[in-house]
Each structure stands twice: as structure tokens, then as C-alpha cells.
Amino acid sequence: MKKLTLTMMNPDPLIQFSRWFDEAKQCEHISNPDAMCLSTISPEGLPEGRIVLLKDVNADGFAFFTNTDSPKGLSLRHTPLAALTFYWQWLERQVRIQGSVVSISDSDADRYFSSRHRNSQIGAWSSLQSAVMDTEDELSVRFQHFKEKYRENQVPRPPYWSGYRVVPDKIEFWQGQDFRLHDRFMYSRNSENGWKIERLYP
Ligand SMILES: Cc1cc2nc3c(=O)[nH]c(=O)nc-3n(C[C@H](O)[C@H](O)[C@H](O)COP(=O)(O)O)c2cc1C
Numbered sequence: 001m002k003k004l005t006l007t008m009m010n011p012d013p014l015i016q017f018s019r020w021f022d023e024a025k026q027c028e029h030i031s032n033p034d035a036m037c038l039s040t041i042s043p044e045g046l047p048e049g050r051i052v053l054l055k056d057v058n059a060d061g062f063a064f065f066t067n068t069d070s071p072k073g074l075s076l077r078h079t080p081l082a083a084l085t086f087y088w089q090w091l092e093r094q095v096r097i098q099g100s101v102v103s104i105s106d107s108d109a110d111r112y113f114s115s116r117h118r119n120s121q122i123g124a125w126s127s128l129q130s131a132v133m134d135t136e137d138e139l140s141v142r143f144q145h146f147k148e149k150y151r152e153n154q155v156p157r158p159p160y161w162s163g164y165r166v167v168p169d170k171i172e173f174w175q176g177q178d179f180r181l182h183d184r185f186m187y188s189r190n191s192e193n194g195w196k197i198e199r200l201y202p
Pocket residue numbers: 032035048050051052053054064065066067070071072073129130
């Protein structure tokens with residue numbers, strides 16, 4: 001892989017991210033370029049990680065959607081801080097993001113929810129995300145119930161289903177190199193709301 005130098009890195013990490021993300025999306029060997037590990041801190045102070053999908057990225061940060069009453073939703077209510085980690089194996093690249101978390105507006109959540117497949121919308125009503133299921137068919141019974149309930153109508157967005165945006169304070173780009181002499185560049189937000197870039201040891 002071509003050695004990365006500071007001059008090759010865009011001064012704005014969101015633009016740098018978009019470049020790498022576009023390259024990952026264009027790579028036929030990468031099946032879920034938008035999959036990222038979302039790490040949060042539980043109300044008990046324990047670390048937790050799970051994959052979610054990146055649904056929007058802009059100058060304000062990285063957005064994903066979920067059940068806001070799920071464990072991750074409860075964790076974010078308690079401690080609105082998170083880390084995101086992307087790994088694009090074929091490109092030998094990792095991106096790590098750390099920041100604060102804000103809720104997405106109802107209108108943005110409505111817009112995204114209405115773009116989803118009808119069955120996914122009904123799925124959002126059916127799933128009590130991460131709650132224990134007592135019987136095998138509980139989920140399909142609930143799915144049928146909501147399918148019937150909204151039969152003739154548009155499926156509204158459940159009150160417990162929305163999105164969050166991670167507003168980054170730090171973004172690190174990692175590019176694999178031979179003999180583990182990898183390139184790493186850390187962007188940190190400075191007091192003027194610009195970005196400082198530093199090369200890190202691998
Ligand atoms: C490839 C992949 C994509 C996923 N995307 C999402 C997502 O966008 N939103 C979501 O809530 N869960 C998503 N999940 C499920 C989560 O990993 C997790 O199981 C679920 O959100 C419950 O997490 P929690 O109990 O920590 O709240 C995805 C899982 C995988 C494997």
C-alpha cells in the first residue's frame with residue numbers, strides 16, 4: 001500500500017472520511033462498508049459494542065438509527081458519548097471516531113423511516129429490541145399484529161425509533177503497511193473548532 005504522508009491527508013477529517021468511505025463503497029470485495037462498531041458506556045459503567053449501519057455522514061457527524069429504548073439507547077441517555085470503528089479489510093484501513101452524541105430531529109427520523117421498506121417499518125413496531133423473548137413465535141405474532149393494524153395505512157414511526165449523530169472530537173485514520181509499520185493520523189478538534197493532525201506510532 002502506498003505510504004501515507006501528512007500532505008495527502010485532507011485538513012478536514014470529515015472530507016478525508018468521505019474519500020475513504022467512497023473508496024470502500026466502490027470496492028467490490030467489501031460487502032458492508034457502512035457497518036461500524038458503536039461503542040457506548042452502560043449506566044453501570046461497563047463498555048459495550050455492537051455493529052450498526054452508518055446512514056448519513058456530513059459536517060455535523062455520523063448518523064445511525066435504532067430503537068431508542070434498547071440498551072444502547074438507555075446507555076446514550078445516561079452517557080451521551082460514543083466511539084465508532086470502521087474496518088475495511090480489503091483496503092487495510094481502519095477509522096476510529098470518538099465524540100459526543102446528539103439525537104436526530106423528528107423530521108429527519110420521519111424522513112428516513114418513511115424511506116424504509118414497509119416490512120422493515122412493521123419490523124420496527126414488532127421488535128422490543130434486546131428484550132428477552134419467552135416464546136419462539138412471539139416476534140412473528142407481533143409482526144402479523146402490526147401488519148394487520150396498519151394494513152390500509154402508512155406505517156407511522158414508532159415513538160421509540162429514531163436516530164443519533166456522533167459529533168466527532170477525534171478521528172483516527174489507520175492504513176496498513178508492510179512489517180506493521182502502519183500509517184496512523186489522529187485528528188483532534190482544537191479550541192478554534194479547527195483540527196490538529198498528528199502522526200502516531202503504529
Ligand atoms: C451488519 C449489522 C448491521 C446492524 N445494523 C443495525 C442498525 O443500524 N441499528 C440497530 O439498532 N441495530 C443494528 N444491528 C444490530 C445490533 O448489532 C444489535 O444487535 C442491536 O442493535 C441491539 O443492540 P443493543 O442491545 O446494544 O441495544 C446490526 C447488526 C449487524 C450485524
